[in-house]
Amino acid sequence: MLKLYGFHRSSAAFRVRIALNLKGLDYEQAAVHLRRGEQRAPEFLKLNPQALVPALIDGAHVLTQSLATIEYLDETYPNRPLLPNTPAGRARVRALAQIIACEIHPLGNLRVLQYLAKELKQDEPTVQRWFNHWIALGFGAFEALIAGHPETGRFCHGDQPTLADVCLVPQVFNAKRYDLDLKPFPTLMGIFEHCMAQPAFDRAQPSKQPDAE
């Protein structure tokens, strides 16, 4: 049985939950409470010295970093593939996923927001502006890449969910946290709504996890 160490509000853990659900894999969840600092507890550091969730246990393997974990799942459990079947298609989907994972999400990570508040003494409105600034910039690029593109379908790439959708959905949840105006991103939001109508995405959302507050 797969075991996922995560946190309901972690968007990286949210990605892995969606991928597991899309593939119809059973998994057990263990909560690592980030706001209480449980990711820095010695037992967790033994599992993942990065002090980050998610960490997925598959037999003898400890998988870390959500994108690497999802690619592993896709290679190991090939039913309902999360990547297209051509190199160019895979490059498009991975690039979209990486706009989220390498350009937007790292700047809104809990530890980054805490550094802004504690080390740089930034007030709450400034931290929220920072958070929304990077999402708006990245979503603008994302929208430009998908709007009117011949390979965009009901999902980011065609009519089946891929790694791009898996990354997009948790980031939209983050964007709603401080009420970012999402009207400038109509294609992106259409895909988000379509994703949320799928049980695999819906069941993975933070409020539906066992550790939700």
Add this chain to the structure above:
Amino acid sequence: MLKLYGFHRSSAAFRVRIALNLKGLDYEQAAVHLRRGEQRAPEFLKLNPQALVPALIDGAHVLTQSLATIEYLDETYPNRPLLPNTPAGRARVRALAQIIACEIHPLGNLRVLQYLAKELKQDEPTVQRWFNHWIALGFGAFEALIAGHPETGRFCHGDQPTLADVCLVPQVFNAKRYDLDLKPFPTLMGIFEHCMAQPAFDRAQPSKQPDAE
């Protein structure tokens, strides 16, 4: 002929140059001067609406996001593979690459440093501390994952360079920019030195590019 739109000091472009060199691929370079804002010029935005380098042109395909680009190269030009041949090996290498690409590098990106200085009015020493803080944190995790690990060899994974080394080397160049103390990361630095002794890495470094200042 492949054409790489890059910038000598961009570490994402540096990664792609290393990968191209490791695979022995010929490529033409076009400089996009980031400090002069050339990435926001209309002609470049038509190529990459993300306003980021690198962008690699391979025939009809425009590849963006360095990790997606390198995976594309690895699939399309399979000689000298940059990923191991097992799912668990690939997961390890991708996770190491993503510690750099998703945890460290995004926080030291030029546009992020500019936002800290201009929008948040942080002085130069504070910006440098920020820059080094995230590198030290990420390198600590990276060192913990590779030190004493049975799959670590002369490179991050065995005795052949992989995507993990391709990402590590440019980040070490960044770490040297503001004199981060690198003694706490002996395994990582040993691998860095070994990489830099290889012509594919050496020829890709910023000071040896046509647009170097």
